[in-house]
Amino acid sequence: MSDFMLSRRAQTIGDSPTLKINALARALKKEGKPIVHLGGGEPVFPAPQAAAGAIIAKARSRQIKYSPSSGTPELKDAVAKYTLTHYGQQVRPENIIVSSGAKQALFNFLLAAVNEGDEVLFPAPYWVSYPEMVKLAGGKPVIVRPAQGRLLVSFEELSAAVTDKTKAILLNSPNNPSGLIFEVDFIKQVVQLAEQKHIFLVMDDIYHQLVFDGKTCPNPYAYSQNADHLVIVNGVSKLYGLTGLRIGWAVSQNSSLISAMGRMQAQSTSCNSDLSEAAAAAALTGSQHCVEELRSLLQHNRDVLMAELEQIPHVCVQKPQGTFYSFADFGHYNPDSQALAQYLLEKALVAVVPGQAFGMDGHLRISFCASEDSIVEGVRRIKRALENLPIKEG
């Protein structure tokens, strides 16, 4: 079908670059190419026993039906306990909406809060989907860039971008792609700014338990006088490696916002998968040993990756404090990250994601959720492929 048959919206929304690289790596692997995939966004861990058990039990009951639109009572109860444990915040069912992934929770928020032309602020580097999601909701993405050589914006840089059209600030910490955590002072000031200016502050906390070296993420509730402005988004995808369940949630004291998000969901997907909700509730209420296991494996993989990257001259990387991504500056080899990622895929058979997709060219996102062997092999191949390239000064 030619493009003129498509909506203007469809013509302006791009593909997800990360999903694209995954599909490409999968296709090349299928052709028999020995691809090392360091572009992924999901832990290789198998599902927790409790989650798998819940799916089996539900399937055996042969009762697989529509469920309450904003989440089953069991899963909402598990989310409420999670919120109390990790944020010290008491929430009721009307403060929670369970969605098909954190992604849908974010999208529901944007549909419920953003009017045509409203500005939604987020710092670069950002998760690839933010700009397109904001545009889909009719909003204007406003990207705040940190000073040269830095991967975290300062409070001054962020607050300078606030206008009377700003509807929401969207923060992801620890951050995909940099793996860095915003400091306490920064979070405190942003919470206060959002309250003073009546702006929503959405914390995309999908990686908040996957943090290293004893670090923790600042809790925004600790600095809030009026938590109606605060929305916390989370999910089971990264925490338990349950990406295939498609279960995430948003929590806010602002029950009319949650209710509006619920209406968006009810009129689009009706409800979440009944099977997935049962599995997510079981993962949240079962043994949490798997989370610590995953966290410490990722910390180890991070150290392996850092040691390997150090062997490549002219590459600058800040040690990730969480997540399973590193965002290294390869600009001396090629400031065009798209071209460099393509070169590495063709010459080294290594898949990584170009920084351009995260709003920062010159960088490559290298994941460390793959196996240790893949990380070592992949980075060594990258090193060998780069030896053939001239160094660009500057």
Ligand SMILES: Cc1ncc(COP(=O)(O)O)c(C=O)c1O
């Ligand atoms: C920062 C960030 N937010 C949200 C998501 C979406 O997570 P989910 O699988 O729960 O939709 C991802 C997934 O990669 C992510 O990296």
